Amino acid sequence: AQLLSHFGDLSQINAPQDMQLTINGERTFVHVIPSDSHAGLNWLIVLALPEAEFHDYAVANQRRTLVLCLLGLLLSIANAALASRWILTPIRRLNDASQAIAQGDLPSQINPGWINELAVLITSFNQMMVEIYQSRQQAETYSRSLEHKVQERTQTLEQEIWERQRAETALQAANAELHALFNSMPELIFVLDKQGHHLKIPSVKPELLYKPEVDRVGKTLHEVLPQSYADLFLDHIHQALDTQQTVHIEYNLPIHDNTLWFYASISPIDDRQVIWVSTDITQRKQAEEALRQSEATNQALIKAIPDLLVQVHRDGTVLNFIHGDGIKLYNSVSESMDRNLYDLLPFEIANQRMEFIQRALETGELQVYEYELEIDGDLRHEEARIVVIGEDEVLIMVRDFTDRLNAEAALQQQLHRALLLKQITEKIRSKFDPCEIFETATQQIGKVFAVSQCLIQLQDEGLSHNLLVVNHYIAPTSVPCSHFDFLVDHPYLQDVLAQDQRSPAPTSIRSLC
Incomplete structure (x- = not known):
């Protein structure tokens, strides 16, 4: 209806027509195309596109175009920056090298890069630097080897005189610098x-x-x-x-x-x-030489030390050791390297040593402690000294003082017996009755030497080893000699044992006096 109102007669439309119509209250773009009339059909093809749909498509297309333009602009800027940096980097290197040459320094060779024009320029510049370096080396060699010949040149022309003066001035400056350098x-x-x-x-x-x-x-x-x-x-x-x-x-x-x-x-x-x-x-x-002598002295001292020196890591691994002759090892020396203390010592002693190692590493102070160790059935008394020698390492000096303890105990026992013998002598001297003297002697000697029995007997060779018991002391907790099994080859001891079997009770000294 709107087409009829707009055109009047639809048969008059012979060419494509564009128009805007309002359809259902919405503006619509209309495109009318007459069909081919050769087939006997007189039709019109009408295309209608609401303005809202066309506008949304146009706006979306516009936004898409704007985003693509922005992306293209950013890519162009980034590409330009990379290209400029790619081009300027060798130029800057070339500029820095030229400034270094101007200041008297000879830089290393410059990488030509991938730009052909700059590569040709940089290659020429590198060749120039090589020639400058060679020229400088040749000049220095010439200055050193032909110094005396420069002084023998004659003045023939005005220009030669001026050149010689200039050369002599430069040479004198170089010689002064060289002389000062040599003197320093x-x-x-x-x-x-x-x-x-x-x-x-x-x-x-x-x-x-x-x-x-x-x-x-x-x-x-x-x-x-x-x-x-x-x-x-x-x-x-x-x-x-x-x-x-x-x-x-x-x-x-x-x-x-x-x-x-x-x-x-x-x-x-x-x-x-x-x-x-x-x-x-x-x-x-x-x-x-001092270091060599010091090392020799240290080695001699280490060899002379009778102790065991062990270098141990924080985790207990044995790193090194020196075995002196004054200590007996719990394990073989050849099997101690690169092994843990728990593999080389009893668990309690190894655990104790690890505690002192950790304490030494934490405090940095010397740790000293004593312990007992049974080696091959023999109880040994040892002292360990632990000192820090590194961040995670300590040096342990182990000293066996068992012999010293035994010697001290033996000496103490001898002193104690000497004191008791002195007391016995004093008590015997205070007695005047021989029977009391013998009785006191047997009792005190038995107590001093902690023996079970003590006999004072009289032997007469004419009695064929028949023994006369002068006095006999038996400790309260003693056991008769006949209760023990041991070999007796001496007839005197055999007689003593025989008498002990016949007369287990003590013989009164009073009955003999």
Whole structure:
């Protein structure tokens, strides 16, 4: 109906038409296309698109386009930044290298990179640096080897005079710097030829020279040094010239009533000259000798110590040990390395030792304790000293003092017996009756020596070993001798045992007196 109202006659539509209509209160875009009339059909194709749907699609398309544009912009910026950095990095390296050359430093070779134009430029720059370095080396070599020839040049032309003055000024400055450098060096420096002539002495230290009063320039080694030293030095000069490599040597010289040690480097200048640089190493040699003697002394002391020295880790692993002759080991020495204390000692003793090890590592203080250890059925008394020698390591010194305890106990027992014997003697001296003297003697001797029985008997050779008991003391808890099984070969002891079996009760001394 709206098409009829808009066009009037639909048959008049011969070409595509676009219009906007309101359909159901909503604006709609309408596109009218007449169909092909060759088939005998006079139709119109009408396409209607509501404005809201078209607008939403357009807005979504616009947003999508905007997001893609922003992403493209960010990618372009990142790509440009990477490309600029990729391009500027070799340029900056080239700039830094040129500034370093301007300041007198010669940098290392620059990586050409992947940009062809910059690679060509950097390659040329690297070649230029190599040429500058070679030129500098050649100039330094020329300055050292042809110094005397510069002074012999004549003044022929005005330009040559000006060039010579400029060269002499630069050369004097270089010589002054070189001379100051040599004077500040503690080494002796000589320039020698193949025959041993002293060509130059850039650095002289009279206190380090053999015969410092001799002018060495122009003289050979044999004219200055003893023949043995001169022959030795000349052999090393020939070795350096033949091999064209630096040769090192250590030697000593008697200087000012002292023997000084030197370390020399002999480097070839060309095929006819060498530069000899000697450094005084006397203090180092003395320190090495002192260290060697100290180590020898320490080793001798360690070997002389009769104790057991064990180096142990925090976890109880045995790292090292030194076994003295004054201690008996619980386990074999060959089986102790790289094993744990719990594998080498009884559990209680190993656990006790680990506690003292942890205490020493925590406090950093010396730990000393004593313990008893049964080795092969023999009870040993040992003392352990634990000292920290590292963050996780300790040194344990084990000392066996069993013999000392036994000796002290024996000495104490001897002193006690001597005191008791003195008391017995005093008691016997206070008696005047022989019977009382014998009775007192047997009782006190039995008590002092802690024996079960004590006899004082009279032996008469004419009685064929028949013994007369003068006095007999039996301890309250004693057992007759007949209750023991042991071999008796002496007839005297056999008679004693026989009497003991016949008369187990004590014999009264009163009945004999």
